[in-house]
Amino acid sequence: MATGLAYGVKAIRPFASLDECRAMKSEGYFIAGERNGDKVPGFDLGNSPFDYMDPLLKDKSIAVTTTNGTVAIEKSQEASQIVIGCFLNISAVAEYLKEQENDALILCAGWKGKVNMEDSLFAGALVEKLQNDFANECDAPLLVQAAYQDMSHNLLALVQSSSHAKRLHKLNIYEDIEYCLKMDLYNIVPVLKDGEIVLLQETTTP
């Protein structure tokens, strides 16, 4: 999502179900579908960030459904704001959160209801950036921060050895992971607004 918006995608509309997402094709959306790490047959895109760099997508809208991420967004509907963060835009998100008056809940999408390493390490990295501006409500932030500190010198190898990477035998998964661990490629803050994820701030065009 961050990559698409950084490359000029106008808006990304998340759906929890494949059917709802597929139906958006007739409304002029590109459709992106991922289940179990694979692109769903009949969809225009999967969830590799490289799919979202296609110049055809510039100024277009994408409807997207993924195994975990769009479910997490749907579960967050009662939040006063939903911000999309990843290593690619971590500092922009951290700075934005510091400016807000609300508490922040870092919701890891995880993998089918279970903890996964890549989301937890991102959460730990974000906690590290926020630690002087927020008080912890429980010990989960301290825990993921400790894990991040332990692993930050070698994130790539560690995420590649995680259960998620092993589970996904798809082509180019290691390129996807390597890319997704890059810090601060984009100075963007994607937020959910009227059901669509759009950029809050000016994007740094690649």
Add this chain to the structure above:
Amino acid sequence: MATGLAYGVKAIRPFASLDECRAMKSEGYFIAGERNGDKVPGFDLGNSPFDYMDPLLKDKSIAVTTTNGTVAIEKSQEASQIVIGCFLNISAVAEYLKEQENDALILCAGWKGKVNMEDSLFAGALVEKLQNDFANECDAPLLVQAAYQDMSHNLLALVQSSSHAKRLHKLNIYEDIEYCLKMDLYNIVPVLKDGEIVLLQETTTP
């Protein structure tokens, strides 16, 4: 629980509710009750391990209810076996788990449904001992292991700074924590049998 059994308590019967636990007094049990870190008025013991060293308790049975631990035991009723582990008996529990043919789920009791540091670090230490004998079902074991590796050089200071220790302003909490972080004081494996926690193996009497 581990300390009591190591000091000769015959059996510990866990209850999730205060009322059920209190009712055991008339059946000849000592009763232990903790809520929000404090000993419940009218109960014989709280949850400080030092309470359980009293020679009066030798060969006696205790009914116990705590904010989180006994709830976790009740939630685990469908397991084929329930084993009680802590730093005080970690190696004995690890060796016992390695001998079993079943999978192992390390259930952290936590704090009122939330993650806490002391249970997570214990889980991480246990994962470290089991890592060559079990495959991970998700990344949670890797995560707590990383946190443990990051913090193991200074467990005491870190647990004392956790939200749990700060929340508990009770007397002697730091002595309790220091004691509970000692590794392998007891070579015992407490298991739930017919609704009571008893020792599976010979205890090493202190």
